[in-house]
Amino acid sequence: MAAILSPNPTNHSAAAAGVPSVRQAHQLTLGSRPAFRVRTRTPSVCCSFRLDLPGNSAVGSTRADWLSTCAILSGKVAVSKLQEGSDSPAPGGGDDEEAEKLAPAVPAINGYRSGPATLDLVPFGNLPKPLTISDLSPAPMHGSQLRVAYQGVPGAYSEAAAGRAYPNCEAIPCDQFEVAFQAVELWIADRAVLPVENSLGGSIHRNYDLLLRHRLHIVGEVQMPVHHCLLALPGVRKEYLTRVISHPQALSQCEHTLTSLGLNVAREAFDDTAAAAEYVSANGLRDTAAIASARAAELYGLQILADGIQDDSGNVTRFVMLAREPIIPRTDRPFKTSIVFAHDREGTSLLFKVLSAFAFRDISLTKIESRPHRNRPIRLVDDANVGTAKHFEYLFYIDFQASMAETRAQNALAEIQEFTSFLRVLGSYPMDMTPLAAPSSASSPSTPGGLD
Numbered sequence: 001m002a003a004i005l006s007p008n009p010t011n012h013s014a015a016a017a018g019v020p021s022v023r024q025a026h027q028l029t030l031g032s033r034p035a036f037r038v039r040t041r042t043p044s045v046c047c048s049f050r051l052d053l054p055g056n057s058a059v060g061s062t063r064a065d066w067l068s069t070c071a072i073l074s075g076k077v078a079v080s081k082l083q084e085g086s087d088s089p090a091p092g093g094g095d096d097e098e099a100e101k102l103a104p105a106v107p108a109i110n111g112y113r114s115g116p117a118t119l120d121l122v123p124f125g126n127l128p129k130p131l132t133i134s135d136l137s138p139a140p141m142h143g144s145q146l147r148v149a150y151q152g153v154p155g156a157y158s159e160a161a162a163g164r165a166y167p168n169c170e171a172i173p174c175d176q177f178e179v180a181f182q183a184v185e186l187w188i189a190d191r192a193v194l195p196v197e198n199s200l201g202g203s204i205h206r207n208y209d210l211l212l213r214h215r216l217h218i219v220g221e222v223q224m225p226v227h228h229c230l231l232a233l234p235g236v237r238k239e240y241l242t243r244v245i246s247h248p249q250a251l252s253q254c255e256h257t258l259t260s261l262g263l264n265v266a267r268e269a270f271d272d273t274a275a276a277a278e279y280v281s282a283n284g285l286r287d288t289a290a291i292a293s294a295r296a297a298e299l300y301g302l303q304i305l306a307d308g309i310q311d312d313s314g315n316v317t318r319f320v321m322l323a324r325e326p327i328i329p330r331t332d333r334p335f336k337t338s339i340v341f342a343h344d345r346e347g348t349s350l351l352f353k354v355l356s357a358f359a360f361r362d363i364s365l366t367k368i369e370s371r372p373h374r375n376r377p378i379r380l381v382d383d384a385n386v387g388t389a390k391h392f393e394y395l396f397y398i399d400f401q402a403s404m405a406e407t408r409a410q411n412a413l414a415e416i417q418e419f420t421s422f423l424r425v426l427g428s429y430p431m432d433m434t435p436l437a438a439p440s441s442a443s444s445p446s447t448p449g450g451l452d
């Protein structure tokens with residue numbers, strides 16, 4: 001990826017704008033954290049980030065540059081926190097006892113004594129922490145930069161997607177998808193960029209469910225090549241490994257390659273790829289590798305044991321950009337529209353009728369997905385003679401290739417509305433037409449699938 005994260009010294013305006021604390025502006029969590037997540041012992045200060053294009057000269061692009069600037073920023077933040085009089089620990093962080101409980105004791109492995117005490121690779125406590133639920137304050141942060149929420153920690157693919165969708169944005173890490181939705185709803189962020197499907201791993205169902213539960217609008221899409229690396233601590237060899245950890249999507253995208261590398265070892269799921277890399281590094285684990293990006297290797301001081309380990313070299317994840325307001329659909333460039341619908345009557349051939357409404361108007365579908373109808377998951381049909389049939393009920397999600405500004409799209413939806421009990425347009429937005437083989441558009445000045 002061509003996007004380079006760099007600390008942005010101008011972004012501490014949050015505190016000045018009356019936002020409770022710098023940490024609060026950058027850390028959102030819902031519910032309890034999974035036990036495998038470890039909090040660092042570093043003080044609860046963090047800096048915000050700007051995604052700089054390689055051509056930008058303002059801030060250094062190497063890890064060393066980045067870290068040194070980060071350290072300066074941390075000091076500044078600490079001072080500004082004192083000035084605010086908010087020197088009590090921020091909620092959910094800086095709690096050594098809790099860290100003690102969460103961090104598993106790590107024995108010496110392969111002759112090396114490991115564990116947090118020996119770790120001096122990267123002071124990544126200085127990286128921005130995921131937002132937590134207590135940070136969901138309705139107070140808006142004002143600033144000129146677009147604030148874009150993503151799920152994960154710095155180095156996650158979603159962060160790169162945010163930079164690709166909105167070059168020069170301020171990327172805001174969130175520890176869960178739901179938190180990214182809420183960050184936008186509560187004006188903590190202006191946009192969210194979330195993965196919805198991958199060419200190898202399939203749909204990210206959680207985000208389909210959340211699209212329905214929340215009232216945000218899809219305003220664009222980004223299709224991003226995902227290039228996975230196998231990361232381990234410096235000096236670790238493949239033969240030492242007993243475990244590979246990563247986001248479940250990343251694990252599934254690399255399944256065959258891992259086997260062909262002789263790594264028939266335990267797989268463990270993590271919240272995101274970069275968090276897995278951070279965990280290996282923070283705990284000095286010499287028997288565990290993470291699947292993550294080359295950028296995560298750089299940020300967390302890991303070596304790349306194997307490069308390009310995704311099962312298909314053309315591995316692509318599709319992300320959608322979400323906003324509080326929809327964009328006005330246009331007809332001067334290719335648009336896609338996403339809808340979700342359900343029907344509550346015992347009906348036949350619902351899908352056939354819906355597909356016909358599109359086919360009749362020569363509208364291509366690009367995606368169809370079904371999810372359980374959680375409000376009414378099962379429909380019972382009693383037949384005195386043969387018993388009770390239990391039908392599972394579904395919601396259907398369809399993406400089609402037309403703009404809502406086109407009459408044919410409006411007519412298709414008018415027709416579909418007649419035989420569905422519920423129909424919602426999730427968004428009508430420009431298609432990402434960026435060639436996949438082109439150099440990463442994180443460095444491109446244009447927004448691939450958006451208008452803003």
Ligand SMILES: O=C(O)C(=O)C[C@]1(C(=O)O)C=C[C@@H](O)C=C1
Binds near residue numbers: 158195271273317
């Ligand atoms: O874990 C990350 O780095 C993510 O950004 C999440 C995610 C996903 O949810 O699919 C995004 C892209 C890749 O397909 C793998 C993982």
